[in-house]
Amino acid sequence: MQGNINLTRFIYETQKAFPTATGDFSAILNQIALAAKIVSMEVNRAGILDDVLGYQGETNPSGDDQKKLDVIADNVFFNALEHIEKFCIMGSEENENPVKLPKRYKKGRYAILFDPLDGSSNIDFNVSIGTIFSVFRRTSPEGGDGNLQDLLQPGYKQVAAGYVLYGSSTMMTFTTGQGVNMFTLDPQIGEFILTHPNIRIPDATRYYSINEGNSANWSDALRSYVDTLKTSDNIHGKVLSGRYIGSMVADVHRTLLGGGFFSYPADSANPSGKLRLMYEANPMAMVIEQAGGRAIYGEGDIMGIIPRELHQKIPVFLGSKKDIDALQRAVFGK
Numbered sequence: 415m416q417g418n419i420n421l422t423r424f425i426y427e428t429q430k431a432f433p434t435a436t437g438d439f440s441a442i443l444n445q446i447a448l449a450a451k452i453v454s455m456e457v458n459r460a461g462i463l464d465d466v467l468g469y470q471g472e473t474n475p476s477g478d479d480q481k482k483l484d485v486i487a488d489n490v491f492f493n494a495l496e497h498i499e500k501f502c503i504m505g506s507e508e509n510e511n512p513v514k515l516p517k518r519y520k521k522g523r524y525a526i527l528f529d530p531l532d533g534s535s536n537i538d539f540n541v542s543i544g545t546i547f548s549v550f551r552r553t554s555p556e557g558g559d560g561n562l563q564d565l566l567q568p569g570y571k572q573v574a575a576g577y578v579l580y581g582s583s584t585m586m587t588f589t590t591g592q593g594v595n596m597f598t599l600d601p602q603i604g605e606f607i608l609t610h611p612n613i614r615i616p617d618a619t620r621y622y623s624i625n626e627g628n629s630a631n632w633s634d635a636l637r638s639y640v641d642t643l644k645t646s647d648n649i650h651g652k653v654l655s656g657r658y659i660g661s662m663v664a665d666v667h668r669t670l671l672g673g674g675f676f677s678y679p680a681d682s683a684n685p686s687g688k689l690r691l692m693y694e695a696n697p698m699a700m701v702i703e704q705a706g707g708r709a710i711y712g713e714g715d716i717m718g719i720i721p722r723e724l725h726q727k728i729p730v731f732l733g734s735k736k737d738i739d740a741l742q743r744a745v746f747g748k
């Protein structure tokens with residue numbers, strides 16, 4: 415255990431380095447951690463509790479069937495943050511429009527985006543799932559209502575981003591723009607403990623990660639690049655193993671710790687890919703880049719995109735700098 419620092423203490427120490435900080439930002443991170451513990455408990459007991467597994471009977475704004483846990487997690491994160499009144503607007507995968515907030519939120523200085531439950535297709539199979547979050551400073555004047563433009567900012571303006579992985583243990587990973595730190599939930603004491611300080615994504619890897627079931631619809635360039643990974647004629651000089659869980663949080667988590675790349679590309683059936691810019695691609699891009707990696711949509715960086723819509727989709731290629739440089743050269747000629 416890394417010196418027994420818990421997440422609350424870590425956030426407090428980080429805040430002390432900014433004497434003008436008000437504590438609002440720290441409060442947001444602490445409430446996200448609290449909500450993560452509640453969702454973790456729901457996920458752990460999902461098969462036992464009534465009304466947790468299965469479909470909600472609705473579709474979300476991206477057209478996916480909502481699972482009950484998607485909706486439960488959405489409510490848990492909203493309720494935990496609503497309580498502290500530090501944000502002026504919130505966007506979520508599960509809501510078509512930004513969540514409208516009552517008058518008392520006008521002073522909130524932050525705008526928050528969530529994928530409350532990522533990897534929904536894995537929920538019923540006890541496979542790792544997660545939560546992704548992204549925090550911006552508001553752009554609209556304090557004292558008025560927050561608006562969509564507070565959310566639709568390019569990724570490089572994020573002030574914090576991260577994810578929670580509900581896996582064999584529950585882990586919370588985040589960055590506030592000064593590196594990436596990872597905390598593991600000790601369920602016996604109910605605390606997130608700093609277990610992986612200042613993570614750097616490794617250059618060496620054994621893995622690549624992409625849904626090869628879609629390969630018939632990929633570009634020829636992408637297909638032949640992925641083929642090189644199955645021979646020793648690639649930047650790693652060895653045959654790589656495929657690893658694809660189908661929960662972005664879990665696939666990115668492995669990539670962060672184990673190197674290589676994760677991708678959900680555009681293909682002829684999904685010309686913009688599948689993953690959503692504002693609450694999947696941008697926050698994961700910030701985490702990966704803060705750990706020394708790269709995150710691109712193709713020709714350019716994910717975090718440079720000026721967003722148009724809350725639920726906008728974007729192709730994603732992220733991982734170690736070495737892997738993404740090579741992939742970008744081979745597939746996009748850059």
Ligand SMILES: O=P(O)(O)OC[C@H]1O[C@](O)(COP(=O)(O)O)[C@@H](O)[C@@H]1O
Nearest residue numbers: 529531532533534535625660661662
């Ligand atoms: O099943 P596919 O098409 O490979 O898609 C997997 C991707 O879809 C997602 O599950 C989408 O996330 P949601 O579950 O939040 O909708 C990602 O986590 C994952 O990377």
Ligand SMILES: [Mg+2]
Nearest residue numbers: 529532533694
């Ligand atoms: Mg998702």
Ligand SMILES: [Mg+2]
Nearest residue numbers: 507529531532
């Ligand atoms: Mg989701």
